[in-house]
Amino acid sequence: MSLLVTGSIAIDTVKTPCGVSENCLGGSAVYFCMAASFFTPVRLVGVIGGDCPFDLAKVFADRDVDLTGLEVRESSKTFRWAGSYYGAMDERTTDKLELNVLAEEPPSVPAEYKDSKFVFLANTAPALQLQLLGQIDKPTFVAADTMNCWIDGHLDDLKKLLKKINCLIINEDEARMLAGQSNLTGAGEKILNMGPNIVIIKKGESGSMAFSADGERFILPAYRASEVKDPTGAGDSFAGGVMGYLAQAGRVDFESLKKAIAYGTVAASFAIAGFSLTGLTSINKSDIDNRFETFKELIKF
Amino acid sequence: MSLLVTGSIAIDTVKTPCGVSENCLGGSAVYFCMAASFFTPVRLVGVIGGDCPFDLAKVFADRDVDLTGLEVRESSKTFRWAGSYYGAMDERTTDKLELNVLAEEPPSVPAEYKDSKFVFLANTAPALQLQLLGQIDKPTFVAADTMNCWIDGHLDDLKKLLKKINCLIINEDEARMLAGQSNLTGAGEKILNMGPNIVIIKKGESGSMAFSADGERFILPAYRASEVKDPTGAGDSFAGGVMGYLAQAGRVDFESLKKAIAYGTVAASFAIAGFSLTGLTSINKSDIDNRFETFKELIKF
Numbered sequence: 217m218s219l220l221v222t223g224s225i226a227i228d229t230v231k232t233p234c235g236v237s238e239n240c241l242g243g244s245a246v247y248f249c250m251a252a253s254f255f256t257p258v259r260l261v262g263v264i265g266g267d268c269p270f271d272l273a274k275v276f277a278d279r280d281v282d283l284t285g286l287e288v289r290e291s292s293k294t295f296r297w298a299g300s301y302y303g304a305m306d307e308r309t310t311d312k313l314e315l316n317v318l319a320e321e322p323p324s325v326p327a328e329y330k331d332s333k334f335v336f337l338a339n340t341a342p343a344l345q346l347q348l349l350g351q352i353d354k355p356t357f358v359a360a361d362t363m364n365c366w367i368d369g370h371l372d373d374l375k376k377l378l379k380k381i382n383c384l385i386i387n388e389d390e391a392r393m394l395a396g397q398s399n400l401t402g403a404g405e406k407i408l409n410m411g412p413n414i415v416i417i418k419k420g421e422s423g424s425m426a427f428s429a430d431g432e433r434f435i436l437p438a439y440r441a442s443e444v445k446d447p448t449g450a451g452d453s454f455a456g457g458v459m460g461y462l463a464q465a466g467r468v469d470f471e472s473l474k475k476a477i478a479y480g481t482v483a484a485s486f487a488i489a490g491f492s493l494t495g496l497t498s499i500n501k502s503d504i505d506n507r508f509e510t511f512k513e514l515i516k517f
Numbered sequence: 518m519s520l521l522v523t524g525s526i527a528i529d530t531v532k533t534p535c536g537v538s539e540n541c542l543g544g545s546a547v548y549f550c551m552a553a554s555f556f557t558p559v560r561l562v563g564v565i566g567g568d569c570p571f572d573l574a575k576v577f578a579d580r581d582v583d584l585t586g587l588e589v590r591e592s593s594k595t596f597r598w599a600g601s602y603y604g605a606m607d608e609r610t611t612d613k614l615e616l617n618v619l620a621e622e623p624p625s626v627p628a629e630y631k632d633s634k635f636v637f638l639a640n641t642a643p644a645l646q647l648q649l650l651g652q653i654d655k656p657t658f659v660a661a662d663t664m665n666c667w668i669d670g671h672l673d674d675l676k677k678l679l680k681k682i683n684c685l686i687i688n689e690d691e692a693r694m695l696a697g698q699s700n701l702t703g704a705g706e707k708i709l710n711m712g713p714n715i716v717i718i719k720k721g722e723s724g725s726m727a728f729s730a731d732g733e734r735f736i737l738p739a740y741r742a743s744e745v746k747d748p749t750g751a752g753d754s755f756a757g758g759v760m761g762y763l764a765q766a767g768r769v770d771f772e773s774l775k776k777a778i779a780y781g782t783v784a785a786s787f788a789i790a791g792f793s794l795t796g797l798t799s800i801n802k803s804d805i806d807n808r809f810e811t812f813k814e815l816i817k818f
Contacts, residue, residue, distance in 0.1 A: 437737060477818070517737070
């Protein structure tokens with residue numbers, strides 16, 4: 217089934233203990249598309265400025281990514297982010313953040329995307345996520361990401377959003393913050409009561425947990441690659457794998473969701489093996505499938 | 518097969534966000550025995566002072582725990598530890614540490630224990646662990662725990678110990694410290710080269726990983742109980758489940774080890790549900806087995 221993503225396209229500068237990558241392509245929608253396109257065609261809604269040095273048509277040349285929803289605003293500047301990771305790379309600092317075109321009106325959802333059935337609203341202001349979602353006719357399954365600044369400063373909007381979506385994908389600290397509860401099992405259950413019928417909590421290198429309103433539960437460790445070069449985009453690649461698999465399967469039952477989360481975990485494990493998108497561009501679908509099977513064996517007892 | 522543990526017996530005072538437990542029974546050997554005795558008889562080697570208010574024969578009355586190796590030094594004082602856990606209880610501070618009898622000569626291994634086949638050397642100075650191990654004739658499988666202060670200040674002794682044991686059970690920060698490497702997969706592999714043919718890395722509420730010298734790998738999330746009251750003893754209960762299962766099975770192949778780690782995870786999940794030993798004393802073997810099956814389902818995809 218059709219899959220649409222709304223999110224950022226960024227010019228990133230990333231420092232990690234393994235090196236530096238300056239002015240490389242990044243952004244939630246880009247990582248999401250790269251991961252999801254292993255499974256199913258993806259429709260992108262995003263906006264860049266006239267200064268963007270990347271030709272996204274070339275970036276996604278080998279992938280089934282529809283760029284009809286890519287808006288180029290010649291007089292604006294592209295979103296820029298610079299960050300550094302230290303030690304075991306489980307924490308990062310933001311060195312620079314220039315919202316630029318992201319501080320303007322969001323892009324429109326093209327008419328030919330309005331029938332999209334699977335939708336991922338990458339992290340941005342919940343009011344914008346609602347505005348983007350409102351442009352889609354009758355989606356089957358909507359997932360969204362959010363972050364601390366929206367929980368802190370835009371909780372009313374976020375609560376409205378939570379009532380409109382099927383699935384929240386959120387990291388562990390944000391889940392604790394949103395639920396006001398430190399125990400993650402309790403936090404997951406509390407967030408279910410806020411609206412979504414699926415909650416997926418991402419725990420970085422510790423894996424993920426999923427909760428359904430029907431009382432189903434799932435926990436999964438991360439796939440530990442021996443090579444981690446750049447964790448940027450891990451969460452969006454995870455979401456891309458999850459949503460890509462679900463859209464391809466055309467099912468959203470909990471058994472399918474478990475497989476989807478395992479595929480998301482595998483996609484993220486490849487994403488972090490190289491700087492920028494190289495971890496995902498250097499592999500093919502059979503690499504994903506092989507690691508999925510390896511992963512399944514690795515946790516079996 | 519016979520299972521022996523050497524470790525501490527403590528009077529603990531623990532504060533967590535769920536309450537306070539003053540002067541309760543604790544210590545690595547006590548938690549280990551309580552968890553391991555669900556699976557197999559356990560022989561305890563430990564020492565207390567004349568001030569110890571607990572009758573260990575009564576504590577273990579319902580369990581098959583041999584206390585021949587319990588030494589009471591009337592003129593000495595029992596080891597005391599006080600600690601506090603905050604927030605999500607993944608970090609703790611030590612408020613008080615009185616080694617007392619643990620700073621004296623270690624207890625002797627009784628003659629009738631010398632034929633023990635499975636041995637767990639709970640955390641203490643590696644020189645003492647070596648001294649205790651030297652008193653056992655011909656063990657089949659020896660596992661040990663260690664901690665940062667020995668890696669930091671007694672590395673030569675620890676390296677000698679690593680060449681004498683089959684399995685090191687260590688937490689993630691200590692694994693990174695010992696290996697001098699932040700990536701845990703790399704750290705696990707590096708520690709294998711120091712001697713043990715099995716390395717198990719404990720990651721607290723993020724689960725565990727295991728590595729064998731034959732290149733086998735296993736990862737497992739923690740079992741998330743919705744109730745966590747007191748994390749004290751989680752690691753020793755985990756080790757008790759692991760060693761208890763292996764000794765009962767009488768096998769140490771990697772497939773058995775995977776099951777053992779899952780049982781250890783389940784034992785730890787019960788241990789943290791109550792203060793002191795109540796999480797483990799309030800259950801029976803069928804509770805362990807039922808949660809083992811639930812856990813298996815929970816992570817299957």
